[in-house]
Amino acid sequence: MENVLIVGAGPVGLMLACELGLAGARPIVLEKRTEPSELPRANGLGGQIVEFLDHRGLLERFSAGSPFAGRAPGFPFGSVPLRFAGIDDLPLQLLLIQQPRIERLLTERATELGVEIRRGYEVRSLAQDAEGVTLNGGLRARYVVGCDGGRSLVRELAGIGFPGTTDDEPLRLGHFRTDVGVFESPQFDGLEPGWTRTPHGRLLLTSLHPGVLVAGVREKGEPLEGPATIEDFRAAVRRVVGRDLPLGEPIWLSNTVSQARLAERYRVGRVFLAGDAAHLFPAGGSALNVGMTDAANLGWKLAAVLRGRASGGLLDTYESERRPVAERALMQTRAQAVIDQVGGEDGAALRELLTEVFAFEQPLRHLAGLLHDSGVRYGAEPGPHTGSGGSGRGSGSADHPLVGRFAPDLALADGRRLAELMHAGRPVLLDLGGGAALDDDWIDVVRARADDPPADALLIRPDGYVAWAGKDGLAEAAERLFGVPASR
Structure with a gap:
């Protein structure tokens, strides 16, 4: 029996394959196309996925030859331009790269990690039991992930509803x-x-x-x-x-x-959905960002369960963490679509007023955050209050403003950046002077110094999110998430 079968060799399926391969799993990617597509269905990456590629040491490879890579100078929100000039600390990153090149680079990386890609394989049937999932009556694995697009057959065969609207x-x-x-x-x-x-x-x-x-x-x-x-x-x-x-x-x-749709479930038993199979957005700029970061979230969790490092309950957090991200992305892309579609004098008035409103810094910051990562903090209710918050060297709890957020790319005193510590795709305990310690060969313990550190120590998940920050409670956090004891 195989570990994981990934249906679909688009950017999301290949990103998931890379994450599993990096963690030591040996997924198989199944793709019905016999050859890679050369259609430029997407022309760039924007948002947190750009930071995540940096965390994996892939950003230089992806940005080579790109006409633009870096902090976004602006972005169209519907047909109203957002202009970010003069605000240097906005998170939104852009990388102009067409989808065929994204797929080639991810295929190259997956191959380096020992992933098998089988082309010309079309899923026709799916059955699951307590031990695994069987495709087409023969190919069997412990888990199957549908990354097969908006018309996902995996979603249909798993009986997952896909409600929404069509433009x-x-x-x-x-x-x-x-x-x-x-x-x-x-x-x-x-x-x-x-x-x-x-x-x-x-x-x-x-x-x-x-x-x-x-x-x-x-x-x-x-x-x-x-x-x-x-x-x-x-x-x-x-x-x-x-x-x-x-x-x-x-x-x-x-x-x-264009369609606006969200899967009713992200998981049914041993079958999961990611990317367009789980969500379709009616305006541009979010699909690959949300889909590929779905893969980042699911990859390390599947690998941890397959390695016996976590119970199957960890897999339930995939839906509880990622579906709210898609809900927020669906909300803002629906708004973009309406802004773009309203015609006549009403539409002109709406766009003129929004152009005036979006010239102010606070609306720009809020929209940049929505576009970057949907403004969702894991473990908190979605909404305006789920922003990144401030810094502070708290005692270590879910109340710390960094917990549930993507780790900031700290510049360390020895010249390294935090992103460089994440290349191996393993959990990292970054001790910034608090004397934190863990005795486990899966978690990399790094002792460093930084100017104005945000906490005494950070426990960072493989997908780059902060699981714990501060001084107290490290043992509980490590045991809850990674099943390991801690010592101080």
Whole structure:
């Protein structure tokens, strides 16, 4: 019997495979496509996943050749721009990288870690019992994780509901290779980067890479059927703006429709969901961030249970921690979609007012936090009060502002950063002068100094979240989470 079968070799499935491989598990990734896709369904990563790649020592590899990597100078919230210039401590990070490259790099890393990827394998049936899960009547594993997208067959076979709504404005989207500088042709007169609204629909024009134009057309109507064609795309452009545009040679065309959906459960027995199989967002900027950090959360927990380091109850915390993240992401992306869709004078007034409101620092900070990690603190109720809070060298409890939050990337006195301590994907006890100690070969104990330390010590989970901080209560925290005793 295998340990874990991961259905789907997209970014989420491959990220989970890397996490399990790093922890010593030997997952198998099952993918129905016989070859990797070259479709640029996503054009970048934004939010906490960028920090997590840094925690795994992968950020340099992923950012090589990227036209932009770093703190976001701004971000579109619906069709209202957020401008972060002058606020240097916002968390939101951006990395421009197309999905085919993300998948190639994650496949490369998974292979380095000994992960097997089986292509051309399509799941047709699923049955589970007290000991494991069987796919297609033969392949058997202790756990199965569906990372097979919005139309997840794993979700369907597991009997998990996927309620939500479907947009009534289908989207035609295309990438075009052009020798003409975007917007330099007179035929683009009157059109600006971003969305242009007309009485007949909306047109998107932008460029994320030199020589490549990204164009999109939204019109109200029935869902688009059949393969996307350049003739249909050009006809849609004419209907919306009343003229032809020099789009260039099509690289990739797609017909799609936005959906807002959230799985009723993330786990049924030994079957789990992650990524688009668990949630679909109606506006951009959150899907890969939430999906790939789903994988970060689930990976170490599955590995801990497989190694006998934790009871199966730890796996229940996957849903209790990650579903609220998706709920918050769904809330803010629904709001983005509405801001973008409202037309006429009402829509113009709404966007004008929000542009004024979003010019103030506090709304910008709040929205940046939502986009970065959904503003959720593990173990706390979601909402505005779940922000990162301040610092302080508390006595060590769930009340410490760092507990339940992603660990800040402290600069240590010896020149290292906290992110560098997390490359092995193991728990870390960072003793910053409090004399904390643990006697366990799974947890890395690091003694260091830092200017203005946020606590005497931090116990950090493999996914980068702070499990405990302060002085007192380390023994209880270590035993509860990792099943090990502590000494002082």
